[in-house]
Amino acid sequence: MSEALVTVRGLTLRASTERGEAHILRGLDLDIMPGRILGVVGESGSGKSSLAACLLRLLPDNLTGLAGTIEIDGTNLLALSEREMDAWRGTRLAMIFQDPMTALNPLFTVGTLLTDVLRRRHPGLSRRDALDRAEALLRSVGIADARRRLAAYPHELSGGMRQRVMIAMALSVEPSLLVADEPTTALDATIEAQIVDLFDRLRQDFSGSIVFISHHLGLVAELCDDLCVMYGGTIVETGPVARVLAAPRHPYTRALIDCEIETDDDGPLKSIPGDVPDPVAPMRACIFAPRCPRVGEECRTAVPALMAMGPGRTAACFRPVPEAVA
Numbered sequence: 001m002s003e004a005l006v007t008v009r010g011l012t013l014r015a016s017t018e019r020g021e022a023h024i025l026r027g028l029d030l031d032i033m034p035g036r037i038l039g040v041v042g043e044s045g046s047g048k049s050s051l052a053a054c055l056l057r058l059l060p061d062n063l064t065g066l067a068g069t070i071e072i073d074g075t076n077l078l079a080l081s082e083r084e085m086d087a088w089r090g091t092r093l094a095m096i097f098q099d100p101m102t103a104l105n106p107l108f109t110v111g112t113l114l115t116d117v118l119r120r121r122h123p124g125l126s127r128r129d130a131l132d133r134a135e136a137l138l139r140s141v142g143i144a145d146a147r148r149r150l151a152a153y154p155h156e157l158s159g160g161m162r163q164r165v166m167i168a169m170a171l172s173v174e175p176s177l178l179v180a181d182e183p184t185t186a187l188d189a190t191i192e193a194q195i196v197d198l199f200d201r202l203r204q205d206f207s208g209s210i211v212f213i214s215h216h217l218g219l220v221a222e223l224c225d226d227l228c229v230m231y232g233g234t235i236v237e238t239g240p241v242a243r244v245l246a247a248p249r250h251p252y253t254r255a256l257i258d259c260e261i262e263t264d265d266d267g268p269l270k271s272i273p274g275d276v277p278d279p280v281a282p283m284r285a286c287i288f289a290p291r292c293p294r295v296g297e298e299c300r301t302a303v304p305a306l307m308a309m310g311p312g313r314t315a316a317c318f319r320p321v322p323e324a325v326a
Ligand SMILES: Nc1ncnc2c1ncn2[C@@H]1O[C@H](COP(=O)(O)OP(=O)(O)OP(=O)(O)O)[C@@H](O)[C@H]1O
Pocket: 015, 016, 017, 022, 024, 042, 043, 044, 045, 046, 047, 048, 049, 050, 051, 060, 062, 063, 215, 279
């Protein structure tokens, strides 16, 4: 297997809250492979967006205790100054948010937003050349009548179109690492399918890594190569997406898949019985133990580390789902 593009080790994040210090990320280890799409899934509150925010170091002020390392090509992003990090964001890292309006400045036209990013990336680029490139980028993300759209303001576009513009802006960075946080959640099903198709097409020309965060296992199965399952600020399972979904080893992954299978298209979303862990509580045992159908004595007294579960796969579980019945 090739070397990881991004190596995350012992990533920890805490927040001061009224109830005390919350453990948002509890020491994550993760390898993100070049040229592959890594899907990150987990229930609401499991820490997916926080992981995304750490990868770009875009964190709110009340978040403290950021520790560990995030290494790309031998540089630890967590050791960079704010200024150095800003330069990385304009050249090596890019993010696509759930709500494009949070990322698209409403005061500027699409053309200005795109040419600004392009000229930051390529300082010698003339305004005319930048506009030509911006137009080509809009076309590449499926925007018809691209020249005319350059003059539009974000609020003049539909939600799906805004999301395409944000994808074009992220691509204009030519990033090594592109992080997409629930990029289709705010869109209706037809537009969602188009955006997923777009990601699928983009991957052919894109040599960097994509981290794709989603609630939706079906979407991740369709689009991603690798999977990372998060629970309670920890990673509980990783591996090639098809193999993990066909035969999960962590009981939490099994439960997530069962919920998705049992949820009818039109029916209410099924959920795993029991409550998600309290982020303020310290972790002294397996964090999934209180909800786990396979729980044993050791699960209530020790914290399982991620253990190898066959080629390219890991799970943090003392009593994994047996392979034969997985
Ligand atoms: N700035 C913050 N201050 C306090 N707690 C926070 C902050 N940001 C996130 N959290 C808490 O950290 C935990 C993880 O949140 P996060 O948004 O990363 O989860 P998520 O898996 O992305 O959830 P969702 O799918 O709902 O977006 C949650 O318990 C959340 O309440």
